[in-house]
Amino acid sequence: LNYSYHINMKMNKTFIYAGLGSLLVIFCVFTISTTTYNIEYVQYSAALGNIEECKKLKVESIVSGDIKDLAGCKLIGANLRNADLSGADLSETDLRGADLTGADMKGANLHGAILYGADLREADLYKADLTDAILNGANLRDAVLESAKLNNAKLQYAKLYKTILADTEFVNVDARKANFCGQDLSDNIFFKANLSGADLAYSDLAYVQLKNTNLSNSLLKGAYLVGADLSNQDLRDINFRGANLFGANLEGADLTGADMRGANLINANLKYANLEKVKLSGGEFDKADTEGANITEIIYEEVKNQISPNAKKLQKKSNFPGENFSYANASGKNFSESNLSGADFSNANLKNSSMSEVNFSYADLTNANLSGSDLLGADFVGADLDGADLSNTNLSGVDLSGANLKNANLKNSKLFGAKLFGTILENADLSFSQIEGSDFSGSRMQQVIL
Numbered sequence: 001l002n003y004s005y006h007i008n009m010k011m012n013k014t015f016i017y018a019g020l021g022s023l024l025v026i027f028c029v030f031t032i033s034t035t036t037y038n039i040e041y042v043q044y045s046a047a048l049g050n051i052e053e054c055k056k057l058k059v060e061s062i063v064s065g066d067i068k069d070l071a072g073c074k075l076i077g078a079n080l081r082n083a084d085l086s087g088a089d090l091s092e093t094d095l096r097g098a099d100l101t102g103a104d105m106k107g108a109n110l111h112g113a114i115l116y117g118a119d120l121r122e123a124d125l126y127k128a129d130l131t132d133a134i135l136n137g138a139n140l141r142d143a144v145l146e147s148a149k150l151n152n153a154k155l156q157y158a159k160l161y162k163t164i165l166a167d168t169e170f171v172n173v174d175a176r177k178a179n180f181c182g183q184d185l186s187d188n189i190f191f192k193a194n195l196s197g198a199d200l201a202y203s204d205l206a207y208v209q210l211k212n213t214n215l216s217n218s219l220l221k222g223a224y225l226v227g228a229d230l231s232n233q234d235l236r237d238i239n240f241r242g243a244n245l246f247g248a249n250l251e252g253a254d255l256t257g258a259d260m261r262g263a264n265l266i267n268a269n270l271k272y273a274n275l276e277k278v279k280l281s282g283g284e285f286d287k288a289d290t291e292g293a294n295i296t297e298i299i300y301e302e303v304k305n306q307i308s309p310n311a312k313k314l315q316k317k318s319n320f321p322g323e324n325f326s327y328a329n330a331s332g333k334n335f336s337e338s339n340l341s342g343a344d345f346s347n348a349n350l351k352n353s354s355m356s357e358v359n360f361s362y363a364d365l366t367n368a369n370l371s372g373s374d375l376l377g378a379d380f381v382g383a384d385l386d387g388a389d390l391s392n393t394n395l396s397g398v399d400l401s402g403a404n405l406k407n408a409n410l411k412n413s414k415l416f417g418a419k420l421f422g423t424i425l426e427n428a429d430l431s432f433s434q435i436e437g438s439d440f441s442g443s444r445m446q447q448v449i450l
Contacts, residue, residue: 117417
């Protein structure tokens with residue numbers, strides 16, 4: 001009897017433990033799913049809490065749309081989507097990594113505000129004061145910056161694609177490596193602006209005064225530069241391929257090694273310019289004024305397309321989820337805003353490519369070369385980047401949550417406002433990278449090189 005009793009007791013305990021274990025699993029699953037489902041609510045609540053800590057207004061103020069004074073508040077990573085911030089005082093407010101998508105910020109005072117990696121897509125900043133603001137790595141796609149003041153602002157690695165920039169002031173702006181691709185900049189003042197390394201491809205710069213602007217190492221492929229003043233500029237090795245320079249003033253400019261294949265230089269002033277080792281495909285200089293110019297060692301060669309066959313279909317806004325691009329060569333291509341979720345890019349060459357806002361979620365990018373590329377706002381959730389080369393890349397605003405970056409090279413990368421929740425970073429090289437506004441919560445960082 002005792003033996004039977006002990007067996008029954010053990011079995012009952014086993015069933016009890018099993019039942020408790022099942023309840024615990026169900027509770028955990030429920031908790032995780034609820035957290036995931038309410039993530040925006042949690043971020044929104046955190047924003048309200050931070051505002052309350054500032055003792056500037058009541059917690060209900062965002063809901064009531066009565067935000068007026070948020071000067072100096074810390075709103076790092078806050079979810080302020082579609083918030084009414086018109087006329088608000090946000091001077092010197094810390095908004096690193098904040099989500100301000102669609103926010104109404106007309107006439108807001110953002111003087112000296114910190115906006116590393118902030119998401120400002122479709123935000124209305126009409127007549128806003130962004131003087132001395134830090135917008136490094138910010139995404140301003142489709143935002144309204146008409147009549148806004150950006151004097152002395154920092155816009156390094158920022159994206160200004162399809163941004164309304166009419167009458168915007170850019171005096172003494174630091175916009176190194178910023179993306180202005182396709183922008184109409186013809187009505188803007190860039191006095192003493194630093195556009196070194198900026199992407200100005202296919203932008204409209206007609207008759208713009210660029211004489212005191214730093215354009216070194218910028219990309220001007222296909223740009224509309226009719227009548228533009230580029231005299232005495234350092235334009236060495238710049239890509240002007242297919243650009244329209246009709247009547248442009250390039251007198252005294254240093255164009256050593258510049259790529260001018262297919263450029264329109266009719267009536268362009270190239271007097272006393274240094275044209276040594278300039279790349280031409282034919283008679284680009286035939287109708288230009290080259291009096292006194294140095295035209296030694298001109299290189300004549302046709303444009304060669306070295307893109308591999310399986311990568312030729314990659315274009316802007318492509319839709320190839322789950323496709324196989326392993327070992328593909330897509331170096332230098334622009335396929336921004338594409339859906340490539342679950343695609344195989346293992347061992348692919350994606351060096352120096354434009355891939356902002358690409359959906360790479362759950363994609364295989366093991367040992368891929370993405371060095372020097374623009375990946376602003378890209379989605380890498382759950383992606384495998386083991387051994388990938390991400391050195392010198394713009395990773396501002398990217399979502400790397402749950403991604404595998406084991407053994408990855410992120411040296412000298414820009415991670416302004418990036419999300420790295422639960423990211424595997426074992427043995428990754430993050431030396432010389434910039435991480436202002438990034439969130440590494442729950443990430444595995446064993447033996448990371450910092």
